[in-house]
Each structure stands twice: as structure tokens, then as C-alpha cells.
Amino acid sequence: MGETVADLKRTPLYDLHIDLGAKMVGFAGYDMPVQYPMGVMKEHLHTRAQAGLFDVSHMGQVVLKAESYAAAAEAFETLVPVDVLGLGEGRQRYGFFTNEAGGIEDDLMFANRGDHLFVVVNAACKEADIARMTQALAPAVSVTEITDRALVALQGPAAEAALSRLNPTVAGMAFMDFAEVELDGVACWVSRSGYTGEDGYEISIPAEAADALCRKLLEMEEVAPIGLGARDSLRLEGGLCLYGNDIDAETSPIEAALTWAIQKVRRADGARAGGFPGADRIFGDLAEGVARKRVGLAPQGRAPMRAGTPLFAQAEGGDPIGEVTSGGFGPTLNGPVAMGYVGSAQAAAGTEIFGEVRGKRMPVTVAKMPLVPANFKR
Amino acid sequence: MKFTEEHEWLRAEGDLIVVGITEHASEQLGDVVFVELPEAGTEVTKDEEVCVIESVKAASDILAPLDGEIVEVNEPLVDEPGKVNDDPMEGAWFFKIKPSDLSQMDDYMDEATYKDFIG
Numbered sequence: 001m002g003e004t005v006a007d008l009k010r011t012p013l014y015d016l017h018i019d020l021g022a023k024m025v026g027f028a029g030y031d032m033p034v035q036y037p038m039g040v041m042k043e044h045l046h047t048r049a050q051a052g053l054f055d056v057s058h059m060g061q062v063v064l065k066a067e068s069y070a071a072a073a074e075a076f077e078t079l080v081p082v083d084v085l086g087l088g089e090g091r092q093r094y095g096f097f098t099n100e101a102g103g104i105e106d107d108l109m110f111a112n113r114g115d116h117l118f119v120v121v122n123a124a125c126k127e128a129d130i131a132r133m134t135q136a137l138a139p140a141v142s143v144t145e146i147t148d149r150a151l152v153a154l155q156g157p158a159a160e161a162a163l164s165r166l167n168p169t170v171a172g173m174a175f176m177d178f179a180e181v182e183l184d185g186v187a188c189w190v191s192r193s194g195y196t197g198e199d200g201y202e203i204s205i206p207a208e209a210a211d212a213l214c215r216k217l218l219e220m221e222e223v224a225p226i227g228l229g230a231r232d233s234l235r236l237e238g239g240l241c242l243y244g245n246d247i248d249a250e251t252s253p254i255e256a257a258l259t260w261a262i263q264k265v266r267r268a269d270g271a272r273a274g275g276f277p278g279a280d281r282i283f284g285d286l287a288e289g290v291a292r293k294r295v296g297l298a299p300q301g302r303a304p305m306r307a308g309t310p311l312f313a314q315a316e317g318g319d320p321i322g323e324v325t326s327g328g329f330g331p332t333l334n335g336p337v338a339m340g341y342v343g344s345a346q347a348a349a350g351t352e353i354f355g356e357v358r359g360k361r362m363p364v365t366v367a368k369m370p371l372v373p374a375n376f377k378r
Numbered sequence: 379m380k381f382t383e384e385h386e387w388l389r390a391e392g393d394l395i396v397v398g399i400t401e402h403a404s405e406q407l408g409d410v411v412f413v414e415l416p417e418a419g420t421e422v423t424k425d426e427e428v429c430v431i432e433s434v435k436a437a438s439d440i441l442a443p444l445d446g447e448i449v450e451v452n453e454p455l456v457d458e459p460g461k462v463n464d465d466p467m468e469g470a471w472f473f474k475i476k477p478s479d480l481s482q483m484d485d486y487m488d489e490a491t492y493k494d495f496i497g
Contacts, residue, residue: 328434
């Protein structure tokens with residue numbers, strides 16, 4: 001908010017968005033497509049049924065290089081509570097930066113590229129993330145932001161068929177594989193991952209080749225352009241966190257139900273235990289449990305429960321037990337969908353609680369995430 | 379037909395006024411996913427919030443354009459909120475109001491003025 005169009009940066013795909021008739025909005029300092037003429041609902045359903053192409057070039061792409069992958073990985077492990085060293089070459093993993101209080105500073109994806117680490121961070125946090133990495137890791141590790149490449153995601157059950165036309169080797173990639181792949185003669189960095197709960201790819205493309213490559217994908221019958229609006233409803237149904245909404249500097253990964261992302265080797269009894277910011281708090285949360293937890297929420301009526309909706313244990317009286325952190329309409333579920341934090345006593349799937357919408361308490365059921373089953377190529 | 383600055387349309391039907399939102403408003407809202415209607419028989423005053431509509435993007439209120447009594451509501455909209463996008467000017471009317479002061483209609487724009495208003 002408060003960003004004027006003149007201040008907004010453009011991605012290498014800006015002209016394509018305009019040609020496609022996108023409605024543009026300011027997001028994390030970039031002029032981004034929130035929707036195309038198809039509209040959020042149809043874009044969402046199209047991605048679940050076929051394939052959607054998303055411009056995510058606003059995100060930060062960063063290369064960490066040291067004398068070896070192991071050296072870069074060991075350094076990176078001082079910032080994230082995740083097994084970086086043990087990640088195989090050509091594989092990608094989810095992680096997050098923690099702070100001294102055990103809160104989350106940003107979440108990210110990283111890949112083992114053989115002789116270096118490739119990291120993708122959120123647009124709104126990228127400056128701070130790069131400063132954090134540079135301060136903590138340089139000069140032993142060089143921290144280089146990649147500013148000459150676009151990043152797009154091709155997501156949905158037909159993504160494999162579509163991308164395979166440009167290079168059949170992508171069909172052989174498994175979920176969270178990462179490889180350099182030539183697409184239409186252009187050297188791209190491709191991972192089989194995404195932010196929708198669907199099978200698909202994220203593709204880093206040299207900026208000057210991005211427009212033509214995306215137009216080629218969009219010519220395919222299965223592929224439609226998808227804006228940030230549907231990206232948000234897809235990830236919400238997929239139970240995936242939005243940094244700043246569902247996780248932030250105050251939430252520990254244990255409260256956030258991201259314990260799965262902290263591999264055993266980095267936990268209190270692991271071979272490389274701790275050594276990341278906030279380890280004491282995070283190990284304390286693991287050992288003793290937490291007072292609040294992130295859960296999926298299925299409102300029972302038709303009314304969406306949006307971020308900030310207070311949650312209560314009873315239909316009347318009492319103090320709030322938590323609040324919705326992301327919520328809206330889930331086109332695949334054809335009903336409202338949300339996630340938020342509740343007290344541990346209410347965190348079991350099936351627990352009936354209440355969300356207060358416009359002064360009325362409406363029933364909502366705590367639900368197992370993701371609310372729409374994931375469709376990954378394992 | 380008359381139009382409000384809140385992008386509602388008002389159409390006379392006998393001694394009742396039918397109220398909906400304009401095509402322009404429905405396009406701006408995006409896909410409508412939730413409609414909450416008032417109860418028939420409710421006495422309302424002009425500019426009072428009487429309906430809630432939510433799109434994929436946000437919630438908005440619909441205001442009573444006139445003093446009067448809500449005599450009928452378009453109940454099927456609750457189960458088919460997408461009609462607000464598909465047929466905003468006809469099928470997706472929200473409520474019919476029996477106005478207590480018809481002169482309040484004079485406050486509102488005719489179609490040509492509304493078209494200028496939305497540019």
C-alpha cells in the first residue's frame with residue numbers, strides 16, 4: 001500500500017502481462033498481475049485441472065558459493081535449522097531463517113547445485129535476507145543476488161505434458177528435483193516444485209529469453225496465465241504458509257506446524273544439533289510442546305473468514321483462543337477455507353470452534369492440512 | 379432506472395423498488411462467493427447496511443438506498459452467489475423495497491449520468 005506506480009519495479013514479463021490484459025497491482029515493490037481476464041476463480045480451477053503459468057520473478061534468487069558445496073552448506077546451516085549438508089546434488093528442500101527468539105525471519109527453498117547453493121526467498125524479505133546472509137557468511141561464502149533471470153512457475157496436472165514438449169527430460173524429474181535444462185534452446189534452472197499443492201515446475205530463465213519462452217508455453221492449449229489472486233487461494237487450499245500472514249518473526253516453526261522441516265540431524269539429539277539462531281527456544285518448544293498451533297480451518301457456512309477473524313472455543317462468551325491468519329474462498333472446495341492459530345487444546349482435527357464474523361460467531365471445524373490433497377509427483 | 383454512487387441500480391416495479399448492483403460493480407468486485415441478505419419485513423433507513431457480499435478479494439456492504447420496508451429478497455442468490463457476476467442487472471437483484479418516501483429517488487443518477495460517473 002502507498003506505493004505509486006512510478007515507484008514499482010517491473011519483472012521481465014511486464015509487457016506480456018499487459019498484452020494479456022492483466023489487472024496489475026503493487027506487491028512487494030513490484031507491479032504484478034493480480035488476475036487476468038479469466039478471473040481469480042477460473043484461474044484457480046484451471047490450475048487444478050490443467051496448467052497455470054505464474055510470474056514469480058519478484059522473488060529473490062540468490063547463489064551462495066564457497067570452496068565447495070559442503071563449505072557453503074555448513075555456513076548456511078548457521079542460519080537455518082535444516083539439513084543442508086545432507087541434501088543430495090540436484091535436490092531441493094524447504095527451509096527458513098530463524099532469529100534469536102526462535103521466530104521465523106523468512107521461509108525459502110534451496111537447492112544443491114553441485115558446487116553451490118541456490119536459494120529462493122520471498123520478495124518482501126529479500127533485501128533483509130541478502131543482508132543477513134552477507135553479514136553472516138561473507139567473505140568465506142559469496143552471496144550473489146541473481147538479477148538477470150526471470151522466475152516462473154508452471155503448475156497443475158498438465159504441467160509435465162506441457163513442459164515436456166520443450167524438453168522431454170523434465171518428465172523424468174521427481175518432486176523436489178532440481179536441474180539445468182535447455183528449454184527451447186535456453187539454459188533454464190528447473191525444479192519440480194511450487195506453491196499450489198499441484199505437481200509442477202519452477203523455472204529460472206535468463207531475463208532476455210523469458211518473454212518468448214512464456215509466450216510459447218501460453219500457446220499450448222493446457223496453459224493459461226495465472227495471477228497473484230489465484231496463487232493465494234491455491235496455496236491456502238494447499239495448506240502452505242504465506243510469510244507475514246501465517247508465519248513471522250514471532251512464530252516458532254513448532255507453533256507453525258513446520259516441525260517436519262527440521263530434520264533429525266539438526267535437532268537436540270542429532271549429529272549437527274543446533275548452531276542456528278533460536279535453537280534453545282525451538283528445542284524447548286519441541287520438548288515441552290507449544291501453547292498455540294497453526295491449523296487448517298473449514299468454516300461450516302458459506303461466509304469466508306478472512307485474516308484477523310478472532311476464534312473462540314464457545315459460541316458465546318470467553319476470550320479469543322486464536323485468530324485466522326489467512327482465509328478466503330477456496331474454489332476447489334467451493335466454500336470458505338482458512339488457516340490460523342488456536343490453543344493446543346483446540347488443535348486436534350475435528351475440533352469445533354467459532355470464528356466471529358461481523359459480530360456473529362460462526363462454527364468452524366479444525367481440519368487437517370492441506371484441505372485439498374496435494375498432487376505431487378513423488 | 380436510477381443509479382447510486384455506491385453502484386446500485388434501482389428499478390421501479392409497481393409500487394416497489396428492485397435493488398441490485400451494476401455490471402461495473404460486479405466486474406470490479408471479481409467473482410462473488412458469498413451473499414448475506416436481509417430478512418423480508420425488515421424496516422430500513424437510507425444508507426443503512428443491509429446486505430453483505432464477498433468476492434474472492436474482499437467483503438463489501440450494500441446500503442439501503444431508500445427508507446422503507448424490505449418486502450422480498452432474492453433467496454436463491456445465497457446458494458448461487460456467482461449469479462451476481464453472470465447476471466447482475468436482471469437475475470441477481472438483491473431485494474425489493476417498499477419506499478416510504480419516493481422523493482428520495484430524485485437523489486440518484488440516471489443512466490447517462492452514471493455512465494459518466496464511472497468514466
